[in-house]
Amino acid sequence: MSRWLKCLAVVITLSLALGACSRMGLAYRNLDVIIPWTLSDYLDMNGEQKGWFNERLKEHLSWHCTTQLPGYLDWLDRLQVMVETNQVTDAALQSRTQEAKQAIAQTAREITPSAIELLQGLDDNQVAEMNEAFAKDQRKRQQDYVKPSLVQQIKERSQRMEKRLDGWIGPLSPPQQQRVVDWSNALGDQNTQWIANRVHWQKQFSAAVAQRQSTGFPQRIETLLVNRESLWTADYRKAYANTEAQARSLFVDLMAESTPAQRQRLLKKIEGVRKDFNDLKCLKAAQQS
Template sequence: MSRWLKCLAVVLTLSLALGACSRVGLAYRNLDVIIPWTLSDYLDMNGEQKGWFNERLKEHLSWHCTTQLPGYLDWLDRLQAMVETNQVTDAALQTRTREAKQAIAQTAREITPSAIELLQGLNDKQVAEMNDAFAKDQRKRQHDYLKPSLDQQIKERGERMEKRLNDWLGPLSPTQQQRVVAWSNALGDQNTQWIANRAHWQKQFSAAVAQRQSPEFPQRIETLLVNRESLWTADYRKAYANTEAQARSLFVDLMAESTPTQRERLLKKIEGVRKDFNDLKCLKAAQQS
């Protein structure tokens, strides 16, 4: 999933890594963020591939900025209105989440042909390096998120969430802090399903790339990039549904307990995201045309 687009869902649920997208404009200008996964983390591209890749990304970036960003501004308007009118409900959050997912899928569909073309041009050495990078990624995540005891996983997850919330809402009250602890407990061993599903996806991706010259390859990659949910494990499907429900419940409860100062801070943060969008030259050009 695109890192900066994920930022939109993050603003909504406050359940993902906000630190990586505190400045949307800065992230948006990093060209490799509009693809469903960060290729630079897994591929060592040669000069010709990098040149082609960057030119194609510029085209996608222009398309995205001129055709998609105006809709995100409207989305932020709806999010802001929810906070201003104190209408942060589970139903409203489900709607905002559905809209964000649709936006992510639309971008994934747009860039998939370029991803297919690039992957088809990889040599065997690059594919082997990609697979090694996947294995390294799995080992690191297992070490960081599964090696600690379950109690420690729950504790660290709560601490990460409180840190993100402090950025968006300011210091939490004792009641809000306890709600975050309850949220983290409710997710239980979610890390296990998350990492297992990630490895499952990477394994399927590697298998597809191994057959990158086959007639079925484009369709397989489109499924892997655009319809990822269809390939989830049964355990992760359940865990993800619970994760989304728990995130919405947490946000609803935190906003119900929020102070005027916290809501004002949140609105300013949303306004900051809007300003980052509006400051993009490509969006200004689209609005003037």
């Protein structure tokens, strides 16, 4: 439950797919880059659990590679066409975002039974360890993202975004840099709502795991992993809607102001992600069958 596919890296579309997919191609052995949950950050599994987990990991990765990655290649094609034809619009980004969310949800549904089985097998010490790790995570994120003044939060958010964008389209022009600053200002105290909602989710997850032998546990975990948006706080729901809208607006404007060199760099990055996928042996096997 740590990084939710490590999303929100560049803008909502790039973060939901390109940012996550580039990691997939380079570190495909790590479940936490393809599914919205990971226990590795929060507890130490015993030998038996690790053996079981590794076997399930292989099964899930095989399923994901053979059934899901071909669709990701199609998704990349649609994104590439948007950039090549200069049709990066709000409506198009909404479509790509929705497609990415559906792919994430499908993967979450697939691995949920394994998550339930693993969680049901935790002992009390492991649950206590997990809860302490949650508390440590909360303290660190409060320190890093909420404690700084709002002015500092906005400045650091702008810097993070500019750094990420530099990796995808190269150095930004002064107008593009200002657009990033405006974007960060428009998000305001989004950090506060994000962290508060994260704490809210972790508390619900801990409460569910405390009742892991109850008959209602599987359904509760499925809700927490697959339908997590239904558990968001009202404040975060509003903040997230604004975050998505602002991200789309930012990307549309950056592309409108982009140079041919920047667009070419972005297309090259997309092609690099496609190559990472195509180089995976499991995908080659699926394409040949």
